[in-house]
Amino acid sequence: MYNRIVKQGYTAIEQFVEDREFENLHIDFKRSSDGGQSRKLTQSDRQNLAKEISGFGNSEGGVVVWGIDCSDDEDGADVAHEETMINNPLRYASLLEGAISGCTIPPHKDIKNHVVETNNDKGFVVTLIPSSDAAPHRTIYNHLYYIRAGSNFHPAPHEFLAGMFGRRPQPDLRHKWVVGVPEIATDSLKIGIGLLIYNYGRGIAIDIYCTVISTNLPGTRCRIEFEPRDQGQTNWKDRFGFGFHFSTISAWNYRLPPDCFDQPVVLQLYLTPPFEGSLSLNGTVGSGTSGKFQFKIDQDASSIEMIYSRIIKRLKTDSPDDPDFTDLISELHGIES
Structure with a gap:
């Protein structure tokens, strides 16, 4: 999914909204709380980033598209509803980069951000969060471990965490x-x-x-x-x-x-x-x-x-x-x- 967006750019973003793409195990759509207006990452966006890093990093990995708003369809599923472009997406990507190391314990070191620019200094930021060999990751803001289940993040159950602690490093x-x-x-x-x-x-x-x-x-x-x-x-x-x-x-x-x-x-x-x-x-x-x-x-x-x-x-x-x-x-x- 990440490679598709990098290759197709804004066309892929438009397709998500046009097709009312479902959020699923590997993709999440997020609207910035201030649209990227501030020179600092808002508390809400920072907390969302932390949950994404913990949830995707502790699971099978995934992609976050910042600048798309979600809503429930007639079946109650989360789908891409409309574009909510980020102002100055290059700056916003830089803010995300600066926040990553302070979102979880331990930090996730393999995250990538890609900017999809449109006209008028607006666009989207796509964050790739691979499954982490350093898992489990705990969010700093509320001290919880998350996992991705379906289209949502949930606190990890005790049995899941017990299996992750002490896990030997895995090949990829x-x-x-x-x-x-x-x-x-x-x-x-x-x-x-x-x-x-x-x-x-x-x-x-x-x-x-x-x-x-x-x-x-x-x-x-x-x-x-x-x-x-x-x-x-x-x-x-x-x-x-x-x-x-x-x-x-x-x-x-x-x-x-x-x-x-x-x-x-x-x-x-x-x-x-x-x-x-x-x-x-x-x-x-x-x-x-x-x-x-x-x-x-x-x-x-x-x-x-x-x-x-x-x-x-x-x-x-x-x-x-x-x-x-x-x-x-x-x-x-x-x-x-």
Whole structure:
């Protein structure tokens, strides 16, 4: 959700209100008590921020959109009702940043704020509060621990807190893409895409797994091949299925420390016109001691055709090391370069 707002900007905000988006486990809409008029964060906004940090940080994480007012729909659910833009959203984001460390004990260190500006120095601030490895977090203003349940924050029950205190740091595995330099192979454009598994958490990951499924290729002459990087099968045990399914799990004695990564597989993609369908790929990474993280690539035929032509042209005229060239390959797969 956060990445969608960052990418689409004000369009995503408008869509929330137009569609009367429901507040849910991972998104909350907030109206600033003074619309961002003051040079200081109001007490009400500070308390709301503290509750958001505690509730999302102690749960599965979430996103707060400051500048949207909520109301009950006919079923009693909280939905995005109207825009209540923040005056000087850059200043308001700075006020939020300055307040974060003083909202909870312990402080949540991984929070991000993104500003969505419109005309007349007004806009919105989007706060990303990930699930915290330092949980549980207690609010300073009323000394309560909160959790997110449905579309609301509730004081955490004793049993929940008892399970969190003394909890060992957990790994947090996510994927990253590394795009290689393409080449023309016979009548196809061959592109290698390395899949990295990165541990963003504070704990060591064991029993690491990865699955990649190619659900659709853009043409009958296109194909995808999975090239394992651990050919000696020392760290990873690979499985293949029908040429479009790859899965692997780490060896029993293999571990991935925090802030480290490994590359279990490279996807070799062969693109050959004509392109009549989408390029679709789904995947999952995770471990025995963490949750799973899902990702996908999804590009329609017209986008592939356009970017393919530009890549071929640049291959014939420029150096493959040109930064713009790398951007084209990343764009083809919807990858942030």
